[in-house]
Amino acid sequence: MNDIVTEVEKIFDEATPLVEEKWQSFLSLGRKANEEELFSELSFCVLTANWSALGGIKAQNEIGKGFVHFSLSELENALKKVGHRFPNARANYIVSNRWIIGNLKEVLNMPTLEAREYLVKNVKGIGWKEASHFLRNVGKGEVAILDKHIMRMMLSAHLIDEIPKGWTKKRYLDYESRLGPIAKHFDMPLGKLDLYLWYSVKKRVDK
Structure with missing residues (x-):
């Protein structure tokens, strides 16, 4: 966990304007689409x-x-x-x-x-x-997008033992829950944390 917290802290200030802009667009899409x-x-x-x-x-x-x-x-x-x-x-x-x-x-x-x-x-x-x-x-922040880039970060930080080849409900919820303390540390929802994690890997915010 501490490794990922450190990585997010390194890019937090530079990423925040981009993350906030994207987050507002998600909220707007969910409300208006x-x-x-x-x-x-x-x-x-x-x-x-x-x-x-x-x-x-x-x-x-x-x-x-x-x-x-x-x-x-x-x-x-x-x-x-x-x-x-x-x-x-x-x-x-x-x-x-x-x-x-x-x-x-x-x-x-x-x-x-x-x-x-x-x-x-x-x-x-x-x-x-x-x-x-x-x-x-569409602005639902309670969920995490566990793609291969996030999985590699979690594996490197010893949050998980392996990158699964497929998902069951039980495993997805388990892995997702392991990011919960990091989101809580930054006082943000899991969905927004994902944008910071993505930025730390790609140096951009997509969606």
């Missing part, structure tokens, strides 16, 4: 799995409402154009997930941990990390 905008954010999280946040941002910017309105073949071609590693599979997931449009605000009104479990069980291409990513990006 319509169903199509929320679905775009959910689709972004589907795309980033085994790809990259920057790639997902590029795809989201270029495809826009196509996540909602493109045919399957149009979406496949759009994802190929932006260089996605798995354009056909991800397009299939996104088209299959359109049933949730009109229900996303209702999901966000659930207690956050219940909303996460609902998304994991019912939305294609959404696992524990991706569901946490989506919820954090």
Whole structure:
């Protein structure tokens, strides 16, 4: 734990303006977004799995409402154009997930941990990390995005013994809880701590 606290303290002042700006954008999205905008954010999280946040941002910017309105073949071609590693599979997931449009605000009104479990069980291409990513990006701060970069930090700091190849609910909650004391140390939610951890690795704040 102390190793991660030290790393965050090193970059805290330079990262804070960027983190706060991004955090406010997440809160605003959660308050103001319509169903199509929320679905775009959910689709972004589907795309980033085994790809990259920057790639997902590029795809989201270029495809826009196509996540909602493109045919399957149009979406496949759009994802190929932006260089996605798995354009056909991800397009299939996104088209299959359109049933949730009109229900996303209702999901966000659930207690956050219940909303996460609902998304994991019912939305294609959404696992524990991706569901946490989506919820954090709409201002739900109680969850951590346990991606490979964060896992490596935790492993190096001896917070965990191994980086898992896959997630169960029990393991995700266990690993997430190990970041809790660090978030408490900085008096911030887990979702915001993630942005500082990301900055310490990448020297930028994505989403």
